[in-house]
Amino acid sequence: MGEGMKTKPLIITIILEIVLIAATIIIYNPFLKLKLNGNATIKISIGEKYNDQGAKASYLKEDLTKEIKVTNKVDTNKLGEYKITYEIKHGNSTRKATRTVIVADLISPEITLKGDSKVSTCGKEYTEEGYTAIDNVDGDLTKDVVVTKKSDKIIYSVKDKSGNKKEVVRILDSKDSTKPEITLVNSDILTFELNSTYKEFGAKATDNCDGDITSKIEVISNVDTSKHQVFEVTYKVKDNAGNEATAIRKIKVYNQDDLNKGYTEIVSGPTYIKDILIVNKKYAIPKNFQVDSTEAKAALEKLQADAKKEGHSLPTKSAYRSYSTQDALYNRYKTNKGQEFADKRSARPGHSEHQTGLAFDIGLCSVKLGVMPEGIWLRENAHKYGFIIRYPQYKEAITGYGYEPWHVRYVGVEIATEIMTKNITLEEYLGIYDINA
Ligand SMILES: [Zn+2]
Known part of the structure; x- marks a missing residue:
């Protein structure tokens, strides 16, 4: 009996404990788990994109992640401290977790x-x-x-x-440590015919501290037009602080044979370089080659109309010429006065820019045009319409032609402007001229 007296309270204790554990399992379920991915506090810069890493939930071996309820009101475009809450329910149990996202200004002005x-x-x-x-x-x-x-x-x-x-x-x-700037008047490559008179175009110089120091330029030149060779003219200038700048111009003294050098290594075209059709004594175009010259013609009409408004008459003297026309023209010169004369006055068939329809002779077809008001207007304004003076003075050995202030070639406004501003020729622009060749 005495033993039974002792056992009864023990059973009650065990039952009570079981009830307690069961209640704990039912009310606070230790098998239901919720865990944040990543840090509980995250700081991001305003405007930065925020990707929440979320949380993981499970009950025993069951994955409940998909059932998590997330409340996310983070506005990354507004400074502030935001809470993201995660909640998982399973049976009568609930787990909650919170993440703090701070949207801050972390970027300096x-x-x-x-x-x-x-x-x-x-x-x-x-x-x-x-x-x-x-x-x-x-x-x-x-x-x-x-x-x-x-x-x-x-x-x-x-x-x-x-x-x-x-x-x-x-x-x-406080010191002047910047070099002066030298700008050559006219191009950095000029050509002069053998035994002609050399013309020095000079240069201009400006300095950041001393201003215009053109008068201080020293020109070092040994150009001798009686010698068939390439010379260098050096322009030197020093500012008051002693900073020196140098510029070099190359001068080629040429003879008549140099002008026709292109014909000795003819490239049968059409040849496009930098998307530009090149036609000269070296680069030929085939007999029946056709180019769409609609744009060039319209640009020429605009040029002529604008010239007229300013009182300049620049009528078209020659435009498109077919291969056979060029052939007849060249051979008429050749028959009457010989090949040397023909090559001086005309292009051989296949080598005339007029065969492209992109070249025009306008105004007086004489070197005199270069000093006439309409010729000066043309030289200064042609680029605005996409044209270049194709055969400039002092560039004869480069283009292969004497000065033709009347012959314009359409290349488009951008390229024409660059060629005009730099005082270069199409050959120099396309990089197909070698002064030492
Ligand atoms: Zn022409």
Whole structure:
């Protein structure tokens, strides 16, 4: 009996414990698990894309991840602290987890200096050229820039509202450490006929501190047009601080044979270089080759109309010529006056730009046109319509032709402008001229 008295409370204790464990399992289910992927707190920059890594949920071996309810109100375009909540329910049990996402301004403002970041002050006081400051969040912060002047530099600093700092420095060099700039008048390659008179076009020079120093240019030249060779003319200039700049011009003294060199190594075309059809004494086009010249014709009409408005008459004297017309023209010269004369006055059939329909002879077909008002207008304005003066003066050995101020070739406005500005020829533009050849 005594034993039975002891056993009864023990059974009650065991039952109570089982009930308690069961209740715990039912109320707080230890087998239901919820775990965040990644960190519980994440900081990102405003505007940055946020990809939530989510969470994992399971009950014993069962994967419940897909059943997690996520509440995500993160707005990456607004500064702030956001909570993402994850909730999983299973039976009567629920698990919750939270992640904090802080959208902050982590990017410094940008300071942009007007003018160079390294300036030669030429011994004078520096005059501020200006600056701007822009922040990704606060916008224009130019007014908040603090400028600190020192003898050899200026420090520009600014802070955005989130405390991100930016500093930019402008270096002041009191000495003039910049070379002058030399610009040649006319091209850097010119050609002169043997025994003709050499003309020195000179150069211009400007310096960042001294201004126009053209008068200080020293020209070193040994050009001798009685010698059939290539010469170099050197232009040198020094600024007051002793910085020296040099430019070189090449001068080719040519003879009549040089003009017809192209015919000794003919390339049967059509040849396009940089999308430009090249026709000269070396590059020929086939007998029945046709080009669409609609655009060129329209451009010529516009040029002629605009010239007229300014009182200049530039009528078309010659446009498209067929192979057979060119053949007849060349052979008439050849029969009457010989090949040397024919080659001087005309292109051999297959070698005339007129066969492309992209070349036109306009105005007076004489070198006189070059000094007449309409000829000067044409030289200065042709590029605006996409034309170049195809055979300029002092470029004879390059083009293979004497000066023809009346012969224009259509290449389009962009290329014509470049050729005109650089005082070069189509051959130089296309890189098919070798001065030493
Ligand atoms: Zn012509």
